[in-house]
Amino acid sequence: MVRMDLNCDMGEGFGVYRSGNDEQLMRYITSANIACGYHGGDPATMRSTVRMALSHGVAIGAHPGLPDLAGFGRRRMEITPMEAYEMTVYQLGALMAFARAEGGGLSHVKPHGALYHMAAKDAALAEAIAEAVYKVDGSLLLFGLAGSELIRAGERIGLRAAREAFADRTYEEDGTLTPRTVEGAVLESSEAAAAQAVLLATEGKARTRQGSYVAVEADTICVHGDSPGALAHVIALRQALTEAKITIQAPGTL
Template identity: 70%
Template sequence: MLRVDLNCDMGEGFGVYSAGSDHELMKYITSANIACGFHAGDAATIRRTVKLALANKVAIGAHPGLPDLAGFGRRVMAITPEEAYELTVYQLGAVQAFARSEGGAVAHVKPHGALYNMAAKNRALADAIAEAVNRVDPSLLLFGLAGSELIQAGAAIGLRTVSEVFADRSYESDGSLTPRETEGAVIADPARAAEQTIKMIRDGEVRTRQHSPFILQADTVCVHGDTPGAVEHVIRLRAALEAAGITVQRAGV
C-alpha cells in the first residue's frame, strides 16, 4: 500500500505580522514544521502553532533556520559546522519546550530554506545537524531532501530519516531544487503539482527542468504555506493523492 506524509512549514509570522493560512492548512496536512524564531516565528507564534497542531492531531516538527529574519532564512550564509550544530540545538529546544508545556512532543526536525539546501550538499553541515538532533533526542525523525547528504548523515548516525519531495517546486538534474530566482522554480498550477507528486510516490522519480528523470524516494511531501493559493494547493493535492489510492498519514507510524 502506498502511503505518504504531507507536511507544511508553519508559524512563520512574528509579532503583529502573520504569514500563511495555518488554521486552514492544518486541516489537511499530517506534519507541521514550526519556525523556531531565527528565520521567522517568536515565542507567542510558536506556542499558538503548537496548540493548533495538537488540536488538529498533526505531528509537531521543529523547523530551524539561519539567523536571517530579513531574508526569511533563504539567503546563504557562511556558517561553520559548529554553528550549524548550535543553532539546531537552540531552536529545537525552543519548540520542544513549548510542545511539552502544552502536553505534546516534537516528532521531527526539518531545516529551513538556505540551511536545508546547504545541508543537502555539504556533508560537514549535514553531519553537524544530524548530531545535534541525535544528542537532543535520538528518537526524533530527521526530514531532508530525498537523496541528499542530510539524509545520508542522519542514517549514518542511526537516526530515522524521512526523504522529502516537493509538490510545488521544480528539480534540477542533480536532484536539487531549482533556485527560487529561476523562472519556473515554483509550480503554481495545483494540477501539475499533484501530477508531479503522484509520479514521485508511484514511480520513485521526478522529471527535472532539464527534462531528465531523477530517481528518488518519497516519504513525505512538502507544500509551502507561503505559496500563492496554498490552501487550494493542499486541498487539491490531498484529494488527488487519495483518489490515486495513496494513504496520507504522518511519518514514522
C-alpha cells in the first residue's frame, strides 16, 4: 500500500491582510504548516488556524520563516547558523503554545520560503535548524526538500524526517525547485498539478522544466495555500491520488 501525506502552508495572513482559503483547504489536506509570525501570521491568525486544524483532524506543523513580512519570507537573507537556530526555536515556541492552549500539539516542522531553500543546500544552516527542532521536541517530524541537506541533517541528529515534494512547482534537473523568478516555475493547471502528484507518489519522479525526469522520493506532497488555484489544486490532487489507490494520511501516521 502506498501512503502519502498531503500538506499545505497556512495561516499566512496578518492583521487585516488575509492569504489563502484556509477554511476550505482544511477539508482536503492531512497536515497544515502554520506560519509563526515572521513571514506571515500573527497571534489571532495562529490561534484560529490551529483551531481549524484541530476541528478537521489535520496534523499541526510549525512553519518558521525569515523575519520578512514585506517579502513574505521569500527573499534570501544572510544569516548565521546561530541566528537560524534562534529564530527557529522562537517560532516553534510560539506555535507550540497556541497548540497546547487549544488542547492539541505539534506533529512537524517545515521551514518556509527562502529559509527552506537555503537550508536545502547549506549544511551548516540545515544542522542549526535540525538542532533547534531536536532540542525543542525530538519527537517532531522535520519536513525538508527530498534529497536536501535539511533531510540529511535531521536524520543525523536523530529526528524523523519527511521528504517533501511539490505538486504545484516545476523541478530542475538537479532535483531543486525552479526559482519563482523563472517563467513557468508554478504550475497553474490543477490537472497538471494532480498528474505530477500521482507521478511522484507512484513512480518517485517528477518531470523537469527541461523535459527530462528526475528521481524525487517523497513522504509528503505540498500545495501552496497562497496560490490563486490552491483549492482547485487540492481537490484535484485528492481525487487523483485516491483514484491511483494512494492512501492519504497525516505525517505522524505514515
